[in-house]
Amino acid sequence: MKELQERIIRDGRALSETVLKVDAFLNHQVDAELTMKIGQAFADLFRSEGVTKVLTVEASGIHFALATAYALGVPFVYAKKKKAVTLSDDVFSAPVYSFTRQEHYQISIAKQYLSSQERVLIVDDFLATGAALVGLTQIVKDAGAHLVGVGAVVEKSFQEGRGLLEEAGVRVESLARIASMKPGEIQFVESSPVHS
Numbered sequence: 001m002k003e004l005q006e007r008i009i010r011d012g013r014a015l016s017e018t019v020l021k022v023d024a025f026l027n028h029q030v031d032a033e034l035t036m037k038i039g040q041a042f043a044d045l046f047r048s049e050g051v052t053k054v055l056t057v058e059a060s061g062i063h064f065a066l067a068t069a070y071a072l073g074v075p076f077v078y079a080k081k082k083k084a085v086t087l088s089d090d091v092f093s094a095p096v097y098s099f100t101r102q103e104h105y106q107i108s109i110a111k112q113y114l115s116s117q118e119r120v121l122i123v124d125d126f127l128a129t130g131a132a133l134v135g136l137t138q139i140v141k142d143a144g145a146h147l148v149g150v151g152a153v154v155e156k157s158f159q160e161g162r163g164l165l166e167e168a169g170v171r172v173e174s175l176a177r178i179a180s181m182k183p184g185e186i187q188f189v190e191s192s193p194v195h196s
Ligand code: G4P
Pocket: 018, 019, 020, 021, 022, 023, 027, 057, 058, 059, 060, 061, 097, 098, 099, 100, 125, 126, 127, 128, 129, 130, 131, 132, 133, 134, 156, 161
């Protein structure tokens, strides 16, 4: 998505070779118009799949899931994160290890909102190590639902997330794919380096 790539160059900041700051427009302050276009882009990519529900994880996936679900005319559900070890019968849950926070947590979704009849599209802001997204795909599997794919707004292609998902047979669509970065330079997949 050209507009997104240009915005990343303009307002994003590579803090290091691994961390991209986009909190001016994607995940702290949010550009509502760009967010709706992102939802439209995911809807266009997956429309022929007969998606019945969009899934994400709180917090920074929620607005993208909303925009995508609205464009597709279906509901979205966001998995809740908790430290909890309390496993309820009423929820599907999966363990996630956060590399950035170096801690385990659990994501869960009420069973009543994810039936085996669903055709699910997972959406999130970042595809990095894939930890949270792999957890979500596990939940979709546990529900016996059909996963049509994963949509990521920003993919850091040098991390293992895409590989993990593809190994599991999951279709992955990312709107901006970063091949590499360092302060002052962001290189997208299949493009020449762009200086910011
Ligand atoms: P993930 O690939 O499944 O997201 O897992 P990972 O453990 O690698 O990422 C942990 C958290 O850090 C995630 O947010 C993810 O969106 C975010 N993240 C990963 N790489 C970057 C980056 O380069 N820049 C920014 N700004 N965020 C990044 P989260 O902890 O699940 O929480 P929330 O922000 O959605 O509440």
